[in-house]
Amino acid sequence: MFTLISFSYENLATLASAFAFLAGSVINATALKPIREEFVRYGFPWWWCWVTALLELLTAFLLVIGSTFAIGAALGGCIMVAAIFAVIWARDFRRILPPAIFLLLLLVAVVIQIS
Numbered sequence: 001m002f003t004l005i006s007f008s009y010e011n012l013a014t015l016a017s018a019f020a021f022l023a024g025s026v027i028n029a030t031a032l033k034p035i036r037e038e039f040v041r042y043g044f045p046w047w048w049c050w051v052t053a054l055l056e057l058l059t060a061f062l063l064v065i066g067s068t069f070a071i072g073a074a075l076g077g078c079i080m081v082a083a084i085f086a087v088i089w090a091r092d093f094r095r096i097l098p099p100a101i102f103l104l105l106l107l108v109a110v111v112i113q114i115s
Contacts, residue, residue, distance in 0.1 A: 003066045013109035018063040020102050021076055025056035038095075042086040055079055069113055076106050 005011045028035060028049045036046040056079060062072025083099035 005064050005066050005069070010112065013105060013112050014063055014069065017076065017102070017105045017109045018060045018072075020105060021056045021060040021063070021079075024102070025053045025060060027053075028056065029053035041092070042090050044086070052079070063109070073106060073110050073113075077103065080106065 005014060031049050035049050039048045040046050059072050059076040059079065062068040062075065080099045080103035084096060087096045
């Protein structure tokens with residue numbers, strides 16, 4: 001059975017991280033021209049925005065289920081590390097802040113959840 005985490009102060013970072021991944025999923029799923037072009041600029045096929053959107057949606061879901069938090073955190077961490085490496089590889093450093101903030105928020109949630 002799936003049990004959602006509670007809406008408490010202790011889960012604030014987890015809920016914020018899940019919301020951030022959900023928002024990222026919605027944005028990428030729109031597949032607007034600038035989004036597709038950004039994926040291509042980073043070396044991905046234009047349709048990769050939908051794969052990313054699906055993975056981000058899955059991450060958001062896994063983060064708010066108590067028993068799957070660790071899987072969601074690992075998946076979200078992989079997504080954001082890949083995004084950071086893609087930005088660095090393309091030397092588009094002005095775009096590094098959003099994935100870095102997502103990753104930092106996720107790390108804060110992990111530290112709080114394991115303490």
